[in-house]
Amino acid sequence: MTQVTLSFTIQGDSEGFVTFECPFCSSEFKVRADELQHDEKPVMDLFCPYCGLTSNKNNFYTKETVEKIEALAMNYAIEQLNKTFGKMARNINSTSKGVIKMDFKPLKTVNVRELKDRDTTEEIFACSCCEQHVKVLYCAGVSKVYCPYCGVDI
Numbered sequence: 001m002t003q004v005t006l007s008f009t010i011q012g013d014s015e016g017f018v019t020f021e022c023p024f025c026s027s028e029f030k031v032r033a034d035e036l037q038h039d040e041k042p043v044m045d046l047f048c049p050y051c052g053l054t055s056n057k058n059n060f061y062t063k064e065t066v067e068k069i070e071a072l073a074m075n076y077a078i079e080q081l082n083k084t085f086g087k088m089a090r091n092i093n094s095t096s097k098g099v100i101k102m103d104f105k106p107l108k109t110v111n112v113r114e115l116k117d118r119d120t121t122e123e124i125f126a127c128s129c130c131e132q133h134v135k136v137l138y139c140a141g142v143s144k145v146y147c148p149y150c151g152v153d154i
């Protein structure tokens with residue numbers, strides 16, 4: 001097996017924030033795409049701004065994002081199969097001179113949805129510790145907001 005890297009982009013909302021979902025409490029929050037994908041200090045783990053629990057950032061992808069990743073992986077596999085079988089069919093058909101005929105219909109790839117975050121009515125908080133930003137649904141009753149990067153109270 002060779003390793004393949006599939007890359008994809010998530011478009012943020014009008015302020016450049018992308019949605020994540022906490023794997024523990026299923027709450028959604030947003031972080032700035034440019035802060036999350038910082039080249040010099042890559043972010044590995046995120047803290048949930050609501051419950052403060054931390055996990056690898058891959059666990060914070062929303063269902064929509066996971067679906068998109070799965071669709072991309074599926075399409076890659078289908079394209080590889082199509083390439084392999086298309087070549088095989090051409091080979092068989094040209095060498096067997098009509099004795100054996102291999103018919104091959106390429107498989108259709110699945111639709112990959114464009115991910116675009118809609119604007120919602122969340123509030124932006126800036127962390128006093130790392131100066132990065134988080135957008136949370138700040139409703140009454142929520143007394144604490146944690147920084148998704150360093151996990152401190154904002």
Ligand SMILES: [Zn+2]
Nearest residue numbers: 022025048051
């Ligand atoms: Zn949480």
Ligand SMILES: [Zn+2]
Nearest residue numbers: 127130147150
């Ligand atoms: Zn912070």
